[in-house]
Amino acid sequence: xxNPRVSKLRYVGLAGPDFxxxxxxxxxxxxLPEVASDGELAYFRAEGSTEPFITRWRGTAQRGxxxxxxxxxxxxxxxxxxQKLARSGVKxxxxxxxxxxxxxxxxxxxxxxxxxxxxxxxxxAPVAARALxxxxxxxxxxxxxxxHTPDIKKAVAFYEEQLGFxxxxxxxDFMSFLRCDDVHHSIAFIPGPPCLNHVAYEMRDMDxxxxxxxxxxxxxxxxxxxxxxxxxxxxxFSYFFDPVGNSLEYTAEVDRVDDATWKPTVYPPGFEITDxxxxxxxxxxxxxMGKPVPDPAxxxxxxx
Ligand SMILES: [Fe+2]
Numbered sequence: 477x478x479n480p481r482v483s484k485l486r487y488v489g490l491a492g493p494d495f496x497x498x499x500x501x502x503x504x505x506x507x508l509p510e511v512a513s514d515g516e517l518a519y520f521r522a523e524g525s526t527e528p529f530i531t532r533w534r535g536t537a538q539r540g541x542x543x544x545x546x547x548x549x550x551x552x553x554x555x556x557x558x559q560k561l562a563r564s565g566v567k568x569x570x571x572x573x574x575x576x577x578x579x580x581x582x583x584x585x586x587x588x589x590x591x592x593x594x595x596x597x598x599x600x601a602p603v604a605a606r607a608l609x610x611x612x613x614x615x616x617x618x619x620x621x622x623x624h625t626p627d628i629k630k631a632v633a634f635y636e637e638q639l640g641f642x643x644x645x646x647x648x649d650f651m652s653f654l655r656c657d658d659v660h661h662s663i664a665f666i667p668g669p670p671c672l673n674h675v676a677y678e679m680r681d682m683d684x685x686x687x688x689x690x691x692x693x694x695x696x697x698x699x700x701x702x703x704x705x706x707x708x709x710x711x712x713f714s715y716f717f718d719p720v721g722n723s724l725e726y727t728a729e730v731d732r733v734d735d736a737t738w739k740p741t742v743y744p745p746g747f748e749i750t751d752x753x754x755x756x757x758x759x760x761x762x763x764x765m766g767k768p769v770p771d772p773a774x775x776x777x778x779x780x
Contacts, residue, residue: 479640480548480552480553480554480556480557480560480640481548481553481557481639481640481641481656482546482547482548482557482596482639482640482641482656483546483547483548483549483553483656483657484546484547484656484657484662485544485545485546485547485618485620485621485656485659485662485663486527486530486545486546486547486595486597486600486618487527487529487530487531487532487544487545487618488530488531488532488541488543488544488545488618488621488675489531489532489533489534489541489542489543489544489545489778490531490532490533490534490539490540490541490542490672490675490720490722491533491534491535491536491538491539491540491541491542491773491778492535492536492538492539492540492720492721492722493535493536493537493538493539493720494719494720495515495516495518495533495535497719497720498533498718498719498720499513499518499533501697501718501719502518502520502531502533502718503520505691505692505695505697506615506677506692506718506724507613507614507615507677507688508520508521508522508530508531508614508615508677509521509522509523511528511529511578512529512578516534516535517532517533517534517535517780518532518533518534519531519532519533519577519578520532520533521603522614522615522616522617522618522677523605523606523608523612523614523615523616524605524606524607524608524615524616524617524680525605525616525617525618526602526603526604526605527579527600527602527603527617527618528577528578528579528600528601528602528603529577529578529579530615530617530618530677531618531675532545532577534778534780536773538772538773539720539721539722539772540671540672540771540772540773541592541623541671541672541771541773542593542773542778543585543592543593543594543595543778544592544593544594544595544621544663545594545595545596545597546594546595546596546597546639546656547596547597547598547600548583548596548597548598549598550598550599551572551582551598551599553598554572554582554583554584554596554597554598555572557584557596557639558571558572558584558586558596560638561586561638564638566586566587566638567586567587567775568584568585568586568587569584569585569586569587569593569777570584570585570777571584572584575595575597575600579600579601579602579603580599580600580601581597581598581599581600581601582597582598582599583595583596583597583598584596584597585777587775588631588634588635589630589631589634590623590625590626590631590670590774591670591771591774591775592623592670592771592774593773593776593777593778596639607680608680608684610680610683610684611684611687612680612684613679613684613685613686613687613688613690613691614679614684614688615677615678615679615688615726616677616678616679616680617677617678618675618676618677618678619659619662619676619677619678619711619725619727619730620659620661620662620663620664620675620676620727620730621662621663621664621672621674621675621676622663622664622665622666622672622673622674622675622676623663623664623665623666623670623671623672623673624665624666624667624668624669624670624671624672624673624768625665625666625667625668625670626667626668626669626670628649628650628651628652628665628666628667631652631665632652632654632665635654635663636654639656640656641654641655641656641662641663642654642655642656642735643740644660644661644708644709644731644733644738644740645660645661645708645709645740645741645742645743646708646740646741646742646743647708647742647743647745647749647750648742648743648744648745649742650666650667650745651664651665651666651708652664652665653708653709655733658732658733658734658735659730659732659733660708660709660710660711660730660731660732660733661708661709661730668768669768669769669770669771670770670771670774671768671769671770671771672722672723672771673723673765673768674715674722674723674724674725674765675722675723675724675725676713676724676725676726676727677724677725677726677727678711678727678728678730679726679727679728680728681728681729682712682728682729684728685703685712685714685726685727685728686703686714688714688726689702689703689714689716689726692714692716692726697716697717697718698716698717699714699715699716699759700715700716700717700723700759700760700764700765700766701713701714701715701756701759701760701761701762701764701765702714702715702755702756702758702759703753703755703756703758704750704751704752704753704754704755704756705751705752705753706749706750706751706752707743707748707749707750707752708741708743708749709730709731710729710730710731711727711728711729711730711731712727712728712729713725713726713727714726714727715759715764715765717766721766723765723766750762
């Protein structure tokens with residue numbers, strides 16, 4: 477096991493107040509079926525994903541990023557990663573053990589360099605995915621998570637060196653897009669105090685992204701930025717605020733990357749780079765995504 481690494485983004489766990497309101501929102505209108513809930517913790521899947529859940533929602537006093545779940549390919553990789561991280565001085569939360577979240581599995585938790593809790597697991601039982609039909613404007617799979625960080629070079633180095641991510645592209649020297657499988661980016665970093673910028677859900681195609689965006693607008697969910705198409709990743713985007721104030725994105729047509737031939741590009745910052753079509757002038761733009769504030773949950777292990 478010379479180079480154990482993360483091989484997929486599995487789920488993003490969010491935490492915050494108004495448990496019932498957010499729980500209802502994630503199901504409808506956002507479009508994630510709920511798979512389990514105990515009144516303080518709810519799990520949601522996506523119809524096109526084999527993951528037993530792709531979003532976790534936990535009721536807490538303050539809004540924050542609770543945990544990010546990644547896959548490793550095998551139990552041996554999980555063990556090797558845990559050993560490697562501990563040896564490197566990474567702050568561990570739990571040793572590898574049997575997981576009791578939906579789908580079970582074997583995994584451990586640690587903090588990344590900024591204090592966000594991560595879970596890395598294998599042997600999670602997959603569920604049946606189905607191909608979404610035309611007109612089903614609900615998320616097919618979880619796409620990516622974007623985090624603010626005060627030191628982007630350090631954050632990128634952590635995910636490259638400790639977890640095996642590869643840089644797909646840069647926007648100037650301040651935004652980096654990283655992959656752990658063939659998806660152009662599963663995680664990206666932009667400057668700011670450590671906190672969540674947004675979580676993105678991939679729709680079947682651009683039509684479904686637009687239909688989904690229309691459904692949210694009809695439900696008076698605030699559109700913050702979009703619709704448009706980015707250049708890095710070439711994905712379409714529409715960013716909305718959920719009821720507790722997280723930015724969530726509907727995206728589509730995210731580039732798939734061939735490791736053997738992909739060469740990272742450094743794109744010059746500019747309106748036409750972040751919005752190829754120019755249509756996001758309809759919205760508040762990236763400024764509408766809110767001012768980042770340090771996540772209150774940094775360096776605190778989630779209780780579940
Ligand atoms: Fe995004």
